[in-house]
């Protein structure tokens with residue numbers, strides 16, 4: 009069996025004495041969708057922040073695709089192949105859908121983001137290939153007909169797709185999704201869930217996602233990790249995790 013794409017070894021993180029993560033260890037296999045679940049404040053977003061370098065762990069380390077680090081600059085994490093979306097859309101409201109997606113390549117080229125947006129300056133070849141890539145990923149998420157739309161005029165569900173496209177445009181090996189279905193109705197959640205599944209199967213992207221809707225998680229994820237007060241209380245296939253008494257006590261049996 010090949011080595012896991014992502015490994016966490018005894019990762020701990022605290023904020024002014026509050027333990028956000030306590031000696032957390034688990035693996036994510038290449039090609040899987042791994043869901044992180046747990047009550048509010050359990051440490052899920054903090055964990056994504058450690059993996060892509062927004063936070064530095066106090067203890068422990070992360071191994072991604074053979075590279076071990078205790079801390080990493082988010083820019084370096086992106087270059088290693090770790091893509092990320094955030095809980096709250098961080099889109100450029102006044103730019104078009106296409107320009108927002110292009111921004112996902114800003115750290116990956118020689119031309120600056122401004123040069124790319126205004127289609128001026130050096131590196132016409134790079135610009136052409138980035139533009140083609142942005143259009144390709146927009147078609148993949150079903151937004152090619154909205155390429156020139158100002159992003160803030162789109163409905164919320166479609167803005168979440170733009171966010172996803174922006175994270176995907178650089179072809180990450182690992183995609184971290186922080187509540188990609190937050191604020192959606194059930195139909196929108198089902199659509200987003202289908203799209204995430206297609207990202208996994210068609211683009212062969214390994215995914216770690218945070219989602220509160222346990223029904224959606226159980227249908228989408230291959231692997232579920234449950235956190236409670238920064239500790240791991242469950243780790244395994246969805247059916248096994250659902251039946252784990254510690255998980256039921258911590259999360260699944262409670263109204264969230």
Ligand SMILES: Nc1ncnc2c1ncn2[C@@H]1O[C@H](COP(=O)(O)OP(=O)(O)OP(=O)(O)O)[C@@H](O)[C@H]1O
Nearest residue numbers: 023026027028046047048049050051052053054055
């Ligand atoms: N930048 C920060 N400064 C201080 N405390 C923080 C910071 N980020 C997170 N925390 C604390 O760390 C703990 C874990 O928070 P985190 O946001 O990771 O949980 P979560 O499981 O993602 O919660 P939610 O489901 O509400 O998003 C909480 O006690 C939170 O208040």
